[in-house]
Amino acid sequence: MTESGSGLSAGLSPKGQATATLPRWDPLLRLTHWGVAGVVLGNYALTKEGSSVHIALGWIGLGLLALRLIWGFVGPAEARFASFSPNPMAALRHLASLARGQAPHYPSHNPAGAMMAYALWACLAVLTVTGILMTGASPMKQAELEAAVAAGDWSAVVEEGGDGEENESPGGEALEEVHEVAANLILLLALLHVAGVAVESRVMRRNLVAPMLVPRRRRR
Amino acid sequence: MKPLFALALGLTLAPFAAMALPAVGDVVGTTPEAATAALEAAGCKVASFEPEDGQIEAKCTDAATSKMMEIYIDPKTGAVTGVKSDD
Numbered sequence: 001m002t003e004s005g006s007g008l009s010a011g012l013s014p015k016g017q018a019t020a021t022l023p024r025w026d027p028l029l030r031l032t033h034w035g036v037a038g039v040v041l042g043n044y045a046l047t048k049e050g051s052s053v054h055i056a057l058g059w060i061g062l063g064l065l066a067l068r069l070i071w072g073f074v075g076p077a078e079a080r081f082a083s084f085s086p087n088p089m090a091a092l093r094h095l096a097s098l099a100r101g102q103a104p105h106y107p108s109h110n111p112a113g114a115m116m117a118y119a120l121w122a123c124l125a126v127l128t129v130t131g132i133l134m135t136g137a138s139p140m141k142q143a144e145l146e147a148a149v150a151a152g153d154w155s156a157v158v159e160e161g162g163d164g165e166e167n168e169s170p171g172g173e174a175l176e177e178v179h180e181v182a183a184n185l186i187l188l189l190a191l192l193h194v195a196g197v198a199v200e201s202r203v204m205r206r207n208l209v210a211p212m213l214v215p216r217r218r219r220r
Numbered sequence: 221m222k223p224l225f226a227l228a229l230g231l232t233l234a235p236f237a238a239m240a241l242p243a244v245g246d247v248v249g250t251t252p253e254a255a256t257a258a259l260e261a262a263g264c265k266v267a268s269f270e271p272e273d274g275q276i277e278a279k280c281t282d283a284a285t286s287k288m289m290e291i292y293i294d295p296k297t298g299a300v301t302g303v304k305s306d307d
Contacts, residue, residue: 050272145271152252154295157271 022211032068052143062128084114091115123186130179250298
């Protein structure tokens with residue numbers, strides 16, 4: 001396996017070369033990136049666990065993940081999995097070269113970024129699947145129940161039923177535990193991801209954020 | 221002075237100690253009005269009711285600790301099925 005695990009050859013540059021190219025992220029990749037970031041932060045900071053909005057955002061997160069995974073097979077070269085195979089040793093080498101101030105450019109994710117992307121996706125998959133398994137109702141049904149209870153009508157909840165015991169089933173407890181651990185882990189990984197982008201952008205004087213924000217032709 | 225202070229503190233807090241939170245199995249009612257009254261009588265002032273997994277989740281503030289609590293109520297029987305601290 002090459003250091004980049006790359007199916008791309010164009011754009012790879014020698015170590016430390018200042019003129020090398022930054023990745024060209026396509027609109028769908030940028031949409032899934034910021035969409036997932038919004039869903040994760042929204043469900044962490046803004047929505048109430050188990051609420052209709054929380055459930056809806058979870059479904060959107062799963063949809064964005066599915067879209068990105070399909071894009072990894074059919075999207076442009078830099079979005080394809082073949083361009084950034086998981087390679088922990090290459091990731092460590094990349095971090096070591098970054099510490100020396102000589103991290104090379106990559107046309108797709110650098111090896112450390114690639115490992116982070118796979119870890120984030122795995123976490124998001126666990127988070128959304130456990131969330132869906134825990135949820136007894138669809139976002140729409142949950143919204144109806146919330147409206148009924150807010151209006152003082154508990155009968156809709158009686159009709160909807162439930163296990164009758166709050167979190168008593170061992171399976172439910174386990175799902176909740178896994179969901180919470182995955183939620184904390186994805187936040188930790190997101191912080192590391194942001195820190196990694198900040199460090200590489202500063203040390204190597206390359207703006208890694210801009211390609212994820214705006215199309216290449218609009219950038220200077 | 222110290223024993224006196226402890227006695228004064230104990231006497232001050234005594235009314236709150238008498239209020240215990242609802243326990244699992246307590247019947248608080250199957251309507252928001254009944255449950256609000258029952259929970260408040262037990263020392264937990266209700267802020268809201270929400271549906272959760274076939275149960276009603278009452279959010280209330282424990283008068284003794286000022287902590288937000290989650291009391292789960294079976295809407296069919298009106299019985300408390302769970303008491304959690306909202307942390």
